[in-house]
Amino acid sequence: MTETSSLGNLWAVVPAGGAGTRLWPLSRARSPKFLHDLSGSGRTLLQATGDRLTPLVGDRLLVVTGAAHQDAVRGQLEDLPDDHVVAEPSPRDSMAAIGLAAAMIEREDPEAVLGSFAADHVIADAEAFRECVREAADVARTGLLVTIGIEPARPSTAFGYIHLGDRLPGFPTAHAVAEFVEKPDAERARQYVASGEYRWNAGMFVARASVLLDLLAVEHPDLAAGLREIAAEPDRLEEIWPGLTKIAIDHAVAEPAAAAGKVAVVPGGFGWEDIGDFAALADLLPDAGAGVKVLGDAGRVLSRDSSGLVVTDTGRTVALLGVEDVVVVDTGDALLVTTTAHAQDVKAVVEAVKSSGRPDLT
Amino acid sequence: MTETSSLGNLWAVVPAGGAGTRLWPLSRARSPKFLHDLSGSGRTLLQATGDRLTPLVGDRLLVVTGAAHQDAVRGQLEDLPDDHVVAEPSPRDSMAAIGLAAAMIEREDPEAVLGSFAADHVIADAEAFRECVREAADVARTGLLVTIGIEPARPSTAFGYIHLGDRLPGFPTAHAVAEFVEKPDAERARQYVASGEYRWNAGMFVARASVLLDLLAVEHPDLAAGLREIAAEPDRLEEIWPGLTKIAIDHAVAEPAAAAGKVAVVPGGFGWEDIGDFAALADLLPDAGAGVKVLGDAGRVLSRDSSGLVVTDTGRTVALLGVEDVVVVDTGDALLVTTTAHAQDVKAVVEAVKSSGRPDLT
Numbered sequence: 001m002t003e004t005s006s007l008g009n010l011w012a013v014v015p016a017g018g019a020g021t022r023l024w025p026l027s028r029a030r031s032p033k034f035l036h037d038l039s040g041s042g043r044t045l046l047q048a049t050g051d052r053l054t055p056l057v058g059d060r061l062l063v064v065t066g067a068a069h070q071d072a073v074r075g076q077l078e079d080l081p082d083d084h085v086v087a088e089p090s091p092r093d094s095m096a097a098i099g100l101a102a103a104m105i106e107r108e109d110p111e112a113v114l115g116s117f118a119a120d121h122v123i124a125d126a127e128a129f130r131e132c133v134r135e136a137a138d139v140a141r142t143g144l145l146v147t148i149g150i151e152p153a154r155p156s157t158a159f160g161y162i163h164l165g166d167r168l169p170g171f172p173t174a175h176a177v178a179e180f181v182e183k184p185d186a187e188r189a190r191q192y193v194a195s196g197e198y199r200w201n202a203g204m205f206v207a208r209a210s211v212l213l214d215l216l217a218v219e220h221p222d223l224a225a226g227l228r229e230i231a232a233e234p235d236r237l238e239e240i241w242p243g244l245t246k247i248a249i250d251h252a253v254a255e256p257a258a259a260a261g262k263v264a265v266v267p268g269g270f271g272w273e274d275i276g277d278f279a280a281l282a283d284l285l286p287d288a289g290a291g292v293k294v295l296g297d298a299g300r301v302l303s304r305d306s307s308g309l310v311v312t313d314t315g316r317t318v319a320l321l322g323v324e325d326v327v328v329v330d331t332g333d334a335l336l337v338t339t340t341a342h343a344q345d346v347k348a349v350v351e352a353v354k355s356s357g358r359p360d361l362t
Numbered sequence: 363m364t365e366t367s368s369l370g371n372l373w374a375v376v377p378a379g380g381a382g383t384r385l386w387p388l389s390r391a392r393s394p395k396f397l398h399d400l401s402g403s404g405r406t407l408l409q410a411t412g413d414r415l416t417p418l419v420g421d422r423l424l425v426v427t428g429a430a431h432q433d434a435v436r437g438q439l440e441d442l443p444d445d446h447v448v449a450e451p452s453p454r455d456s457m458a459a460i461g462l463a464a465a466m467i468e469r470e471d472p473e474a475v476l477g478s479f480a481a482d483h484v485i486a487d488a489e490a491f492r493e494c495v496r497e498a499a500d501v502a503r504t505g506l507l508v509t510i511g512i513e514p515a516r517p518s519t520a521f522g523y524i525h526l527g528d529r530l531p532g533f534p535t536a537h538a539v540a541e542f543v544e545k546p547d548a549e550r551a552r553q554y555v556a557s558g559e560y561r562w563n564a565g566m567f568v569a570r571a572s573v574l575l576d577l578l579a580v581e582h583p584d585l586a587a588g589l590r591e592i593a594a595e596p597d598r599l600e601e602i603w604p605g606l607t608k609i610a611i612d613h614a615v616a617e618p619a620a621a622a623g624k625v626a627v628v629p630g631g632f633g634w635e636d637i638g639d640f641a642a643l644a645d646l647l648p649d650a651g652a653g654v655k656v657l658g659d660a661g662r663v664l665s666r667d668s669s670g671l672v673v674t675d676t677g678r679t680v681a682l683l684g685v686e687d688v689v690v691v692d693t694g695d696a697l698l699v700t701t702t703a704h705a706q707d708v709k710a711v712v713e714a715v716k717s718s719g720r721p722d723l724t
Contacts, residue, residue: 025681302714304707317696317723319387319711322704326685328697334679335692337699342684345666349681352664361679 009112010137011209012053013101015094016046016065016073016119021362022277022346024353025334026295026311029362034119035072038275040285040295045120045275050077052126053117056133062086062104063119064097089241094203095223095252096244099216103231106209113140115206116249122284124271132268136206139174144264145215145257146206147177149199151269155189158276160201160250162265177263180255199267202274205249215253215262220245223252278327279343282309292320296330308340334361371474372499373571374415375463377456378408378427378435378481383724384639384708386715387696388673391724396481397434400637402647402657407482407637412439414488415479418495424448424466425481426459451603457585457614458606460567461578465593468571475502477568478611484646486633494630498568501536506626507577507619508568509539511561513631517551520638522563522612524627539625542617561629564636567611577615577624582607585614640689641705644671654682658692670702696723 020033027033034046043051046063053061063085065073070087074080086104088097098116105112115133123129136146149162160183165176180201184192192198205212217224223245230237245252257263275281285293292303296312302319303310308326310318318330327343329336334353338346350362382395389395396408405413408425415423425447427435432449436442448466450459460478467474477495485491498508511524522545527538542563546554554560567574579586585607592599607614619625637643647655654665658674664681665672670688672680680692689705691698696715700708716724 025679299718302711302718304711304714305704316694317387317715317718317720319696319698319700319715321698321700321707321711323685323688323699323701326699328699330697332678334681335690335697336681336683337685337688337690338681338683339685342667345683349664349666349683352666353679353681356661356664356679358679 009109010057010060010133011101011105011109011112011114012057012061013098013105013114013116014046014049014053014061014063014119015097015101015116016063016069017088017091017094017097018120020120021350022344023275023281024329024346024350024362025331025336026313026329030068031072032069032120033275035069035076038281038284038295039122044076045122046073047076048123049117049119049121050080052123052129056115056130059084062101064088064101065119066091089238092241092244093246094249095216095220095247096227096241098205098249099213099223099227100230102209102212103227106213106228107231110210112209113137113206114209114212115204117204118202118274120275121202122273122275124273126270128270129268129272132266132270133206135172135174136204136264136266139168139171139264139266140206140208140211143208143211145211145254145262146174146264146266147254148202148204148206148268149175149265150202150272151267152193152198152200155186155193156200157183157186157189159183159274161189161192161198162201164197164199164265164267168264171266174264174266176261177258177265180250180258199265200272201250202272203250205254212253215257219256220247220252223247277343277346278309278311278329278338279340281311282327282340285309371471372419372495373422373424373463373467373471373474373476374419375460375467375476375478376408376411376415376423376425376481377459377463377478378425378431379450379453379456379459380482382482383712384706385637385643386691386708386712386724387693387698388675388691392430393434394431394482395637397431397438400643400646400657401484406438407484408435409438410485411479411481411483412442414485414491418477418492421446424463426450426463427481428453451600454603454606455608456565456611457578457582457609458589458603460611461575461585461589462592464571464574465589468575468590469593472572474571475499475568476571476574477566479566480564480636482637483564484635484637486635488632490632491630491634494628494632495568497534497536498626498628501530501533501626501628502568502570502573505570505573506624507573507616508536508626508628509616510564510566510568510630511537511627512564512634513629514555514560514562517548517555518562519545519548519551521545521636523551523554523560524563526559526561526627526629530626533628536626536628538623539620539627542612542620561627562634563612564634565612567616574615577619581618582609582614585609639705639708640671640673640691640700641702643673644689644702647671 019029020027067087163178165178168174291307305322306320312330381391382389429449525540527540530536653669668682674692
C-alpha cells in the first residue's frame with residue numbers, strides 16, 4: 001500500500017468494552033454489542049471496525065477488552081496476532097484501557113502515532129473515514145492531540161460536541177479545538193448544529209503515544225507512570241492494574257489539553273452512528289418491506305398493519321398485527337417488547353430483570 | 363348422589379372440535395384450544411368441562427372429537443372409559459357429531475336424555491350451571507328440545523340470541539323459545555339486551571336422544587338414518603360417515619323445531635364465556651399486577667408502563683416496556699405480537715403464516 005510508507009508508524013487502538021445495556025436482550029454483559037452484527041452485513045461491529053482500520057495499519061492494531069471477552073475477540077479477529085488482544089483484568093474506564101495500549105506502543109516505537117476508535121461504532125463510508133484519520137495522523141505528528149469531529153446528522157442530545165476553533169494552517173481541513181462541551185439539551189443542540197461551528201464528539205483520538213501519556217502525566221502522573229510500568233514489565237499487570245485511577249480519556253486528557261490549546265480536530269463526514277438503542281438500530285437498518293425493519297431472518301417475520309423493528313435470532317416465526325413503532329427482540333432466553341419511543345428506557349428493564357433474580361439474563 | 367336417581371338417564375355429549383384460530387399461536391389445528399388451560403386453573407378447558415359435568419352424569423359422558431385428537435382427549439380425561447371418546451373420521455359439522463352420540467345413547471337407553479355442551483367454554487359458577495341443566499333435563503323429559511339461554515353480560519355481536527317466548531307452566535324458570543336470531547349488529551344487540559327478552563345462544567341443547575333424532579329425521583331423514591345405522595353397526599362408521607350431510611345442529615334441528623313450537627329455553631346466569639380471542643382471554647384472567655394479565659408463569663413477566671396480555675409457555679423471560687393493550691403470545695416455534703383491539707384479526711395472520719410456507723405452524 002502506498003500509504004504504508006507515510007503511515008508506517010500509525011497504530012490503531014480499539015477499546016472494546018461496554019455492555020450496550022439499552023440493546024438488551026440482544027446485547028448482554030457476557031455478549032456485548034461489539035460482538036454482534038447489528039447492521040445485517042454479516043460482520044460484527046468489532047469485525048467491521050477491524051476491516052475499516054486494517055488498510056491503514058495492517059496488524060498494528062491492539063484491541064483492549066475485558067478478560068471475559070478476550071477469547072470471543074480473538075475468535076472474531078482471526079488474522080490478528082493473539083498478543084494484539086490485550087485483556088484488562090477489570091474495567092478501569094477508557095483512560096486506563098487506551099493508556100495501556102499507548103504505553104505498549106510507545107515501547108515498541110517511541111515515534112509511533114496511535115488512533116483510538118471504539119469497537120461498536122458504525123461508519124458508512126470507510127474510505128472517507130480513513131482519509132480523516134490520515135490527516136489526523138499528520139497533525140498528530142506535530143505533537144498535538146487530535147480528535148475527529150463528526151458532522152452532526154441531527155441536533156442530537158445523546159452526544160457531546162466539539163466547538164471548532166481557528167483553522168490549522170498547513171492541513172487540508174483541521175481546526176484547533178476551542179472547547180469540548182457536554183451533552184446539550186435540545187435547544188442548545190439545535191443552536192450548535194445551526195451555527196455550523198460544532199461537531200459530534202465520537203471519542204476518537206489520534207496522538208503520538210508519548211504525547212498522549214505525557215499529557216496524562218501532567219494531570220494524573222500516577223496513572224501515566226503505572227501504565228508505563230505495566231508496559232515495561234507486563235508480568236506486573238495484575239499487581240498494578242487495580243490501583244489505577246478510573247477516569248475517562250475525555251476528562252483525563254482531552255479537556256485539560258483543549259484548555260491548554262493542545263488539541264486539534266479534523267472534521268469528518270463519513271456517516272457515523274453509535275447504535276446506542278433500538279431506535280437507532282431501526283433507523284440504520286434497510287426497510288425489509290411492509291414497514292418493519294428486521295435484524296435476522298426477514299423471511300420468518302410476518303407483519304400486517306405494523307411498523308417498527310424485529311430482532312430475532314431464535315429461528316421462530318414472528319407475527320406482528322396492528323402494532324405501530326414496536327420493537328420486538330426475540331432471543332433464546334428473553335423476549336423484549338417495547339416501542340422505538342421507549343428505546344432509551346430499556347436500561348431500566350435490565351435493572352428490573354437483574355432485581356427479579358435473573359442477573360444471568362443481563 | 364341424591365340427584366343420580368332423577369338424573370340416572372341423563373347423558374352428557376361434549377363435541378370437542380374447532381381449532382380456535384383466533385387464539386393462534388397458542389391454539390393450533392394439531393392442539394386446539396379445548397386441550398389448553400386458558401384460565402390458569404391448572405385444568406384444560408376440556409378437563410374443566412368434564413369436571414363440571416361429572417357430578418350430573420358420572421361417566422355417562424361421550425366426547426366426540428377429531429381422530430387426530432382422540433389420544434390427547436383420552437389422556438386428559440383419564441377416568442373416562444376409552445369407548446366414551448368417539449373419533450370422527452373427518453369433520454362433518456356439529457349435527458353429525460352430536461347426532462352420532464345421540465344415536466349411540468339411544469341404543470344404550472331408549473329413554474335417555476342428553477345434554478350437549480362444547481368442550482371449550484368457561485363457566486364461573488358450575489353449580490348454578492348444573493341447576494340449569496337439571497331443569498332443562500326435566501323439561502326435555504316432556505318431549506321438548508331444550509336450550510340454555512345465557513344471561514347476556516354485554517350487548518355482544520359475537521353470539522346469536524334466543525328470543526324468550528311465554529313461561530312454561532310447571533317449571534321454575536323455563537320459557538318457550540319464540541325464535542333463534544343470528545348474530546346481530548351493535549345497535550340491534552343493544553336493543554336485545556335492553557329489552558330483557560333475549561339470551562345468548564351458547565349452543566347448549568338438552569333433549570331425549572330419540573326426540574333429537576326424530577326432529578332431525580323430519581328435515582334430514584338421510585342424516586338421521588345414517589347416524590342410527592352407525593350406532594347399530596359401528597363397523598360401518600368409515601363407510602357411512604363421509605356421505606353424511608354437513609350441517610350445524612342449530613340449522614338442522616333447533617331453528618325448524620323452534621318454528622314448530624317445540625323448543626324451550628332455561629335461562630342461565632352462571633358466568634359463561636366463550637374464549638373466542640385474546641381480548642376475551644385477557645378479560646377473563648385475573649390481574650397479575652402492573653396492569654398486565656399473564657397466562658403462564660407470571661414470575662417471568664416483567665412489565666413497566668404497559669398493559670395487556672402475555673401468554674407464555676416457553677420458560678423465557680418476557681419484558682414489556684411502554685406498550686399499551688398489547689397481546690404477546692410466546693410459544694416455542696412462533697411469537698405473536700398484537701393488541702387487544704386486533705384480537706379478531708388474528709385469523710388473518712394464521713392465513714398469512716400458512717401461505718408463507720409454514721402450514722406446520724398453524
